[in-house]
Amino acid sequence: xxEEIRYKGREGMLAWxxxxxxxxxxxxxxxxxxxxxxxxxxxxxxxxxxLALYHNDFFRLMEFALGxxxxxxxxxxxxxxxxxxxxxxxxxxxxxxxxxxxxFAGMALPAAYIMLSPIISK
Amino acid sequence: MNVKFKIKRYNPEVDKEPHYExxxxxxxxxxxxxxxxxxxxxxxxxxxxxxxxxxxxxCGSDAMRINGxxxxxxxxxxxxxxxxILIEPLLGLKVIKDLIVDMEPFFAKYxxxxxxxxxxxxxxxxxxxxSQAEVDKYEEATKCILxxxxxxxCPSFWANxxxxxxxxxxxxYRFIFDTRDQATDERLDIADKQMGVWRCRTIFNCVxxxxxxxxxxxxxxxxxxxxxxxxx
Numbered sequence: 001x002x003e004e005i006r007y008k009g010r011e012g013m014l015a016w017x018x019x020x021x022x023x024x025x026x027x028x029x030x031x032x033x034x035x036x037x038x039x040x041x042x043x044x045x046x047x048x049x050x051l052a053l054y055h056n057d058f059f060r061l062m063e064f065a066l067g068x069x070x071x072x073x074x075x076x077x078x079x080x081x082x083x084x085x086x087x088x089x090x091x092x093x094x095x096x097x098x099x100x101x102x103x104f105a106g107m108a109l110p111a112a113y114i115m116l117s118p119i120i121s122k
Numbered sequence: 123m124n125v126k127f128k129i130k131r132y133n134p135e136v137d138k139e140p141h142y143e144x145x146x147x148x149x150x151x152x153x154x155x156x157x158x159x160x161x162x163x164x165x166x167x168x169x170x171x172x173x174x175x176x177x178x179x180x181c182g183s184d185a186m187r188i189n190g191x192x193x194x195x196x197x198x199x200x201x202x203x204x205x206x207i208l209i210e211p212l213l214g215l216k217v218i219k220d221l222i223v224d225m226e227p228f229f230a231k232y233x234x235x236x237x238x239x240x241x242x243x244x245x246x247x248x249x250x251x252x253s254q255a256e257v258d259k260y261e262e263a264t265k266c267i268l269x270x271x272x273x274x275x276c277p278s279f280w281a282n283x284x285x286x287x288x289x290x291x292x293x294x295y296r297f298i299f300d301t302r303d304q305a306t307d308e309r310l311d312i313a314d315k316q317m318g319v320w321r322c323r324t325i326f327n328c329v330x331x332x333x334x335x336x337x338x339x340x341x342x343x344x345x346x347x348x349x350x351x352x353x354x
Contacts, residue, residue: 012326
């Protein structure tokens with residue numbers, strides 16, 4: 001297993017590994033999300049208590065991380081779908097990955113400013 | 123120049139586990155990694171085992187992991203490699219000894235896509251003519267030398283050894299898009315199975331590893347499209 005991880009792939013392998021990690025990340029978030037929503041079945045108080053947990057800095061940071069996880073997964077998925085339908089693009093797969101990362105940075109930086117500045121300015 | 127090699131060794135008759143050995147040999151910067159292996163074998167340790175045949179990038183015998191990625195030892199120059207040069211066998215295939223892996227599962231997959239022309243028409247006395255445009259459709263895929271660099275660099279193949287893998291799918295592609303061939307549907311059926319094209323995750327490790335510069339992922343993508351738009 002570790003030997004495979006040591007394999008020196010390039011952008012494509014990096015994108016794939018990140019796609020898997022972010023996919024798992026979103027999956028685990030959904031588990032927590034379902035748990036927290038299911039509190040509604042017990043009582044309004046239990047639900048409010050669960051939601052109150054989100055109102056601290058740690059969870060704000062985690063929310064930002066979740067946003068970035070979904071963003072990467074969505075952009076990478078879009079890149080793959082585009083290549084699937086327009087196979088000429090596969091010639092430029094490395095360049096497409098870096099364009100994708102540029103778009104990612106372009107969307108992540110403003111999001112970071114909006115979501116994290118309340119923590120930093122504290 | 124003095125060149126250091128770190129080679130993964132495994133002799134099932136003696137060793138319980140594979141281990142690494144370091145060797146130092148004198149080489150020219152323009153020598154190839156294969157020359158280094160030969161120097162080790164001929165001058166230091168005759169028990170070192172690896173495959174090589176033509177030594178000119180045509181037969182595809184000496185595919186191995188060099189500094190972490192699949193390359194042909196006869197195509198990569200010493201001056202382009204960081205030292206110590208790490209030499210390991212291909213991943214995903216059983217190691218028989220040192221750098222020799224069991225290629226049989228790989229060839230079995232290759233055979234399973236029927237990599238030969240199927241045409242039931244009378245052959246006639248002349249060649250079967252094709253236009254340049256018809257040849258261009260599949261010509262790239264004919265360059266494959268079955269070195270297994272692509273298949274053994276593929277994470278989908280590492281995860282599931284039953285996956286047909288890039289090399290077999292390139293062979294399928296080569297005949298699917300050949301206008302002289304009449305078994306397109308049969309091959310599309312094989313590629314459409316659970317262990318066929320849909321296990322490709324568009325990772326491009328195969329493309330990076332191919333010593334013949336075949337855009338394998340694109341070929342697999344074209345087969346996927348063919349199944350989607352023309353078979354269904």
